[in-house]
Amino acid sequence: MSTPFLSLRDLRVHFSTEDGIVKAVDGLSFDLEKGKTLGIVGESGSGKSVTNMAILGLHDPRNTTMDGEILLDGKELISATESELEKLRGNKMSMIFQDALASLSPYHTIGAQIAETYRKHTGCSKKQARDRAIEMLRRVGIPQPDTRVDDYPHQFSGGMRQRAMIAMALVNDPELLIADEPTTALDVTVQAQIMDLLKDLQQEFGTAIIFITHDLGVIADIADDVLVMYGGRCVERGTKKQVLSQPDHPYTLGLLNSMPSLDGPVDVPLSPIPGSPPSLLNPPSGCRFHPRCAFAEKVPGGLCSTERPKLDVVEGRGAACHLTQEQKQDLFADFAATRHN
Template identity: 55%
Template sequence: MSEPLLDVQDLRVSFATEDGLVQAVDGVSFSLAPGEILAIVGESGSGKSVTAQTLTGLTRSSNSRITGSVTYRGRELVGLDDDGLRDIRGEEIAMVFQDPMSSLNPVYRIGDQIVEMIRAHRDVPKSEAVRRAGELLAAVGIPNPQSRLRSYPHEFSGGMRQRVMIAMALALEPAVLIADEPTTALDVTVQAQILRLLAQLNAERGLAVVLITHDLGVVAEIADRVAVMYAGQIVENGSLDDIFYAPQHPYTWGLLGSLARLDRPRSERLTQIPGQPPSLLDPPPGCRFAPRCAFEFDRCSQPPDLAATQSGSHLDRCWLDLEEKARVRA
């Protein structure tokens, strides 16, 4: 088995606030293989976006504390100086954010923004950067790419702006693309187009992708592996088939039960997870999902580890034994 491209071990990210210390990410571990699509899924506030942004140092601030390990091709990124991180960002690991309109400068043409980014990292003539910018727009499926270089962001639809952001992320040919909720603000048809584009880039370029989302429908479209996050921790991690056909954690059961499915009667009600996620200022001392879990028992007062279930690559954080889990799923 090849070495992981990106390896995260016991990552912890906390923020000092007026109300106290927020433990946004608490002991997260996962790896990303070359050419793999890993989806990190969870509801708002679960810590998935903070995890993604920490991979490239975007959560560094005077009120944050980051511990653990993030290695890219064996190089440690936690504690790396600003110059070192600048070499990694864009060149090796690129990021696409949720709202392209807030990431693009509204008063500059699209082409100027792509060219500026290319020339900030590459010593190339402007004409070469312009040519490359046109190629990038063509690669992400924007019609008439050379003429659209002269357009402003407001002249593009939401889906086209997201394609522009993906083009910019690809400009320096990174090995890893982190896509943080890239389809949230788009309608269903455009969402499908963006997902097909990410899958195409993965297949044609061997691009490894970390996809951050709260939508399991999006996950089912393109992911190879899935990490389910809850209250700052990964509660289940496995292949796409593991998560969808043999889920082991009650929170994952709840997420899957809330999905509308064509093979179920229209009259059947969707599952609702009761209660609210815990405050990360003062999370439960044991299993963090226990206050909302229908299967809570005495042992849940102790924090469970993320451990292997039926296979070494399928991990979950739950005290229920395999027999009980199988009975519940059935």
């Protein structure tokens, strides 16, 4: 069996605050192969972005404790020095942020920012770096790249800025690309163009992609596998088809029931998950979803509130839930019927 390109094992990321310890990520494991896309979904505060900032080594060590293991192509990242991480960031691994306007410097041209990223890791001449910037802008679909290369971020539309961010992220042909909700602020037409662009570039470069989002519709379009996070933990993992068609955790079912269906009746009311995500300063005991779960009372002995359910992943499929498979088949079917009738 081949070694995965990226591997996380029991990752824990805790922040020290004046109010106490925030357990932002609390025992997360997953693998990712080259050329594949892993979609990470969950509500705000579930630990999605914290996980990926940990992979890049971007957390402040003065108030952050990280335990576990992050292996990128065999290189352990948690114990890596800042200089080692700098050589990897923007080169072997790169990130597309949600807000391109906030991430790009307003004082430098688009081309200068892309060229600087290229020069930092290659040591090439300014002319070579500029030519590379023009090439990347052309590759991501920016019209007239030889002139737009000298424009500033405010002269680009939102969709064009996001394309420029993708060009910057891919300028050194990274093997791992982390996309943190890169289409959230874009209209649906531009969003679809960006998704197609990422898929085309992945085919061209063979890049491994982590795609963070709260939008299951986006996941259905781009992901190969899906990891569902809640309260800093993974609650479900599987292929896109498995997770979206046959959810195996009450939280995943709740997410699916709270979004509109494109092929169902238009007058069906949406069913939001009751309550709010847990405080990671003082998270619930046992299963962190149990205070909001419609099925917790079905598990005898109050197990959901006292014991953390195990996530046993077999051939890439698993869910951290105390319900038996027989219970899920009955309860999930009844629940879905109640919500959609």
